[in-house]
Each structure stands twice: as structure tokens, then as C-alpha cells.
Amino acid sequence: MLTYVKARAPINIALIKYWGKKDIKEVLPYQPSLSLSLDIFETETIIQKADHDDFVFTINNIKDVNMKQKVETFIKLFDVNINLNGIEIHTKNTGPTAAGLASSASGFAALAVAVNRFFNFNYDLDTLSSLTRKGSGSAIRSLLPSAVAWLPDGHIEQVDFEFDDVCLGVVIINDQKKSIGSTEAMKLSVETSPLYSEWVKQSFIDFEAFKEALKHKDFKILGNITEKNALLMHEVCHQTVPKIQYLSPSSYDVITLIQSLRTTLGIDCYVTMDAGPNVKVLTKVHHQSIIKKHLKQEGYNILWSGIDTKGAVILDEVH
Numbered sequence: 001m002l003t004y005v006k007a008r009a010p011i012n013i014a015l016i017k018y019w020g021k022k023d024i025k026e027v028l029p030y031q032p033s034l035s036l037s038l039d040i041f042e043t044e045t046i047i048q049k050a051d052h053d054d055f056v057f058t059i060n061n062i063k064d065v066n067m068k069q070k071v072e073t074f075i076k077l078f079d080v081n082i083n084l085n086g087i088e089i090h091t092k093n094t095g096p097t098a099a100g101l102a103s104s105a106s107g108f109a110a111l112a113v114a115v116n117r118f119f120n121f122n123y124d125l126d127t128l129s130s131l132t133r134k135g136s137g138s139a140i141r142s143l144l145p146s147a148v149a150w151l152p153d154g155h156i157e158q159v160d161f162e163f164d165d166v167c168l169g170v171v172i173i174n175d176q177k178k179s180i181g182s183t184e185a186m187k188l189s190v191e192t193s194p195l196y197s198e199w200v201k202q203s204f205i206d207f208e209a210f211k212e213a214l215k216h217k218d219f220k221i222l223g224n225i226t227e228k229n230a231l232l233m234h235e236v237c238h239q240t241v242p243k244i245q246y247l248s249p250s251s252y253d254v255i256t257l258i259q260s261l262r263t264t265l266g267i268d269c270y271v272t273m274d275a276g277p278n279v280k281v282l283t284k285v286h287h288q289s290i291i292k293k294h295l296k297q298e299g300y301n302i303l304w305s306g307i308d309t310k311g312a313v314i315l316d317e318v319h
């Protein structure tokens with residue numbers, strides 16, 4: 001019987017995006033997606049026996065009632081009869097929470113791994129991943145390190161990623177306004193965006209072309225597919241009724257700057273954006289300083305991340 005478990009999981013950023021559930025209950029996507037697990041931010045989650053009878057949940061040392069309810073609902077998916085009285089769960093994100101930086105992905109992946117171990121389910125990856133995606137779809141990809149594909153049938157698989165010089169930068173755009181959450185937004189896109197079927201078709205094409213480019217280690221093709229895929233996802237959002245606008249004027253500033261570094265200076269750098277205004281930059285390590293310099297001149301800061309090599313794992317346990 002375990003009394004303490006500590007797990008961690010990385011954030012992941014999709015280069016081929018998931019945007020739309022084919023099966024809402026099972027959380028199955030319309031399209032294959034492919035992400036990189038990153039070592040810049042992670043979630044660490046502790047589950048332990050308490051010396052009281054309450055169920056206590058904290059996130060970044062703060063009790064959050066809404067999140068506690070979500071966590072309880074998620075854990076009951078493992079077994080409805082689980083009793084959480086006398087249990088404490090403490091979770092910490094090393095990056096900003098709910099700022100479009102995949103903290104819910106690392107959060108649910110770390111929680112899933114911790115619950116699996118603490119309550120002695122010991123489910124295999126298939127079962128664990130089918131539970132994890134019900135916390136947050138993209139969390140499924142945070143279970144594995146490096147490059148991870150999530151297929152429309154629900155499976156995840158590790159994809160060979162043979163670059164040791166690829167990095168991803170996060171430009172944190174400060175003019176964040178509260179926008180619509182991804183679950184509700186993608187449902188609206190599926191229902192109303194005239195581009196939706198084209199988006200699904202293109203996602204399959206992008207996914208195959210991306211894997212082919214990985215095989216040939218062709219970074220320019222990877223980058224171009226990444227950028228086009230993200231821009232199409234945002235176009236799908238713009239055509240959704242009512243319009244979904246995640247990108248802010250500053251996001252567009254940064255996108256234009258990165259594109260012009262590529263076209264005018266020949267730097268291999270490409271953008272990707274998710275359900276928020278932050279812009280991520282896919283590039284090679286030796287371009288970091290010049291990209292940083294140009295962004296700084298325009299008043300933007302970039303945080304660089306390497307590729308996570310650990311995935312979602314147990315860090316510590318006590319009997």
C-alpha cells in the first residue's frame with residue numbers, strides 16, 4: 001500500500017494540431033496530431049495519505065474549488081468507487097497556468113500517472129491514455145517524451161525524432177485577454193466553420209508529409225508544414241460563428257517578424273500558435289541568439305525549450 005507518490009509530466013506543443021472531437025464522450029479527434037514534449041515547463045503532482053479525513057487539493061499551493069471538482073471527476077473515471085477522503089493531492093506547474101502553454105496537458109498527464117500508481121491500478125499505456133485524454137485531449141501526448149502522434153482511433157505512438165539541435169521558443173504575449181476555452185471553441189468550429197472539412201482533410205495530408213520529412217530529416221519542410229498547419233487552424237477559428245480570435249495584434253507582430261527573419265535573412269524559423277495569443281517558434285539551437293536579438297528590439301522576450309526525454313513518470317514513492 002503506497003502512502004506517497006510523486007509524478008511529473010512535460011508540456012507538449014503540437015506541430016500538427018488537434019482541433020475538433022469526432023467523439024465527444026470518448027474524446028477522439030477528427031484528425032491525427034503530432035507534438036513535441038518540451039523540457040521548459042512541467043507539472044509535478046503529489047498524492048499522499050493525510051492525517052485527516054478530508055480530500056485536499058491544491059494547485060501551486062492554492063486551494064482551487066473548480067479544479068478540485070474537475071480532478072475528482074477525472075479520478076472517478078478510473079473507478080467510481082474510489083474514496084478520496086483522507087487523501088491530499090498537490091500539483092505544481094513550473095510554467096504559467098492556463099496561459100495557452102499546455103499546463104492542462106502536463107497537469108492531466110502527471111495526475112493520470114500518479115493516480116495509476118497510488119491507487120495501484122497499474123494500467124498499461126493504452127488504458128491509461130484513454131483515461132488521460134478525458135481530462136484534456138492534448139494531455140494524452142504528454143504521457144510520452146520527444147515526438148508523439150495521437151491518432152483518430154485514440155492511440156498514441158512515439159515518432160522517431162532524430163534531431164538533436166531543434167528547439168522551440170515561447171514568446172509570451174502579455175496582452176492576454178480571457179478567450180473561449182478550447183473544448184467549447186472546437187465544438188463551435190466543428191459545427192459552424194465552413195473550412196472544417198477542408199481542415200480535417202489537410203490535417204491528414206500534413207501529418208503524412210510531416211512524418212515523411214522527419215524520415216528524411218528535412219527541417220525546412222517540417223517547419224513549413226508546422227506553420228501552415230497552425231495558420232489554417234486559426235483560419236478555421238476565424239471562420240467559426242461566432243468568430244474565435246485567439247491571436248492578438250502582438251501575436252501578429254511576432255508572426256510577421258519571424259516570417260521576415262526567414263524570408264530576408266534565411267533563418268530557419270517557423271511559428272505555431274494554440275488557443276491563446278502566445279507564439280511559439282520552431283528553429284535550430286544555433287539560431288537562438290539572433291532570433292532573440294530581433295524580438296528584443298521589438299520589445300518581446302523568448303524562452304527557449306529543448307525536447308523532453310522523460311515523458312510522464314513516477315519520480316518518487318513511499319510505502
Ligand code: PMV
Pocket residue numbers: 013014016017018019033104136137138139182183273274275
Ligand atoms: O486538449 P485541449 O482541449 O487543450 O486542446 C488543445 C488544442 C490545441 O492546443 C490548440 C492544439 C493541440 O493539438 O494541442
